Amino acid sequence: MPTCSPVSRRLVLSGLAAALLPASALAADDVWPSRPVTMIVPFAAGGSTDVIGRVVAEGLRQELGQPVLVDNRGGAGGTIGTAAIVKAQPDGYTIGMGTASTLAINPAAYKSLGYDVLTGLIPVSNIAAVPNIMTINPAVPATDMKSFVALAKAQPGKLSYASAGIGSVSHLMGEQLKLATGTDIVHVPYRGIGPALNDAVGGQVQVLFDNLPSSLPMVQAGKLRALAVSGPSRVAALPDVPTFTELGLDDLGWMAFFGIVVPEKTPAAVVSKLHAATVKALGHEEVKSRLVAQQAVIVGNTPAEFAAEIRRDLDRMKRAVAAAKIELN
Known part of the structure; x- marks a missing residue:
């Protein structure tokens, strides 16, 4: 009976082992993506x-x-x-x-x-x-976060914030602000950030939380006033606007x-x-x-x-x- 050399035996065993491997493992090691x-x-x-x-x-x-x-x-x-x-x-x-x-x-x-x-x-x-941003309508008598929080505490339930809907990023940010500052601001949910942004600019609601890209043009045009942005550092387009972390509001810094x-x-x-x-x-x-x-x-x-x-x-x-x-x- 013919015998296999040690090298041949190893090659045969390697081939058998490969044949027993699931297709996903072979694809992962050899040919993904094919x-x-x-x-x-x-x-x-x-x-x-x-x-x-x-x-x-x-x-x-x-x-x-x-x-x-x-x-x-x-x-x-x-x-x-x-x-x-x-x-x-x-x-x-x-x-x-x-x-x-x-x-x-x-x-x-x-x-x-x-x-x-x-x-x-x-x-x-x-x-x-993408950084998030908190803005207010320019008619609100506050110029920064400190004065806004003082205003909100002096008028509990009088100010409102718009969101893109229940459970949205903007909704959760509003609740995080209320929790962090002990303020009572009324949530007004919309069907999407577009109508929420329009009503914030129009003054029907006083506050808006949003992703930066959609609100930035309104801030740059002076139609909204930015109070804070999220992220590890300030946004280049808004160098004078502090981060939530700078303001001690770490839970909104995401x-x-x-x-x-x-x-x-x-x-x-x-x-x-x-x-x-x-x-x-x-x-x-x-x-x-x-x-x-x-x-x-x-x-x-x-x-x-x-x-x-x-x-x-x-x-x-x-x-x-x-x-x-x-x-x-």
């Missing part, structure tokens, strides 16, 4: 998440050598699309966009989502973060983040390759310029760092949701 990748964006086309997702998808296409197709799954505040990401095949061919709304606010505010963002998803990288997540059980090799490609894509000049045009701060951190950010923001939102007694179904 076909187009789908990026689920849990909001409708045209919004900030969609715009940022498409910018990064193009950068990823160049780095991965495969098309990255954007699939908008809007509805129910981002919960429909996020559920689709959680339930997707964990093979690296479905990735998703995760935001402050879908990964922190929704889990804190909804009674039941049917999924757990902390265990059902693997964070890959925080792509970019920014609206936009990151990449994948379903749990996605192979570690895929996560590693996707993370590396994301960081490289964020270094492309066109990607950087288009993100900066959205007033975004480019991040590109590690999976562990992004996971820590999600947990921290989720804890913040849980405190605000509990204080405001918010519960969404």
Whole structure:
């Protein structure tokens, strides 16, 4: 009977071991991606998440050598699309966009989502973060946060703030301010930030919390007065406006983040390759310029760092949701 040399025997055993590996592991180690990748964006086309997702998808296409197709799954505040990401095949061919709304606010505010963002998803990288901003109508007799808080305390229940709707970023920021300053400001929810912004400019409501890009033109035109912005440093476009952290309001210092997540059980090799490609894509000049045009701060951190950010923001939102007694179904 013929015998195999030690080298031949090792090759045979290696081949058998490879044959027994699941297809996802082989794809992760050897050929991923060998076909187009789908990026689920849990909001409708045209919004900030969609715009940022498409910018990064193009950068990823160049780095991965495969098309990255954007699939908008809007509805129910981002919960429909996020559920689709959680339930997707964990093979690296479905990735998703995760935001402050879908990964922190929704889990804190909804009674039941049917999924757990902390265990059902693997964070890959925080792509970019957009500062939030608090503005007031110029008719309000306050020039800074100190005088505004004094005014609000002197007139409990008389001032109102507009939001994009119950459970939105702007709603949670308003509740966080009330909690941090001990003020009583009435919440007026709208169906979207557009009408909320219009009524803040018109003076029907006195205060507005918003992502920076949509409110910035109104501040620059003098139609709204900025009191504070979120983030680790002041915004270049508004150098005289302090951050919430500078004002001692740390719980409002978070920014609206936009990151990449994948379903749990996605192979570690895929996560590693996707993370590396994301960081490289964020270094492309066109990607950087288009993100900066959205007033975004480019991040590109590690999976562990992004996971820590999600947990921290989720804890913040849980405190605000509990204080405001918010519960969404």
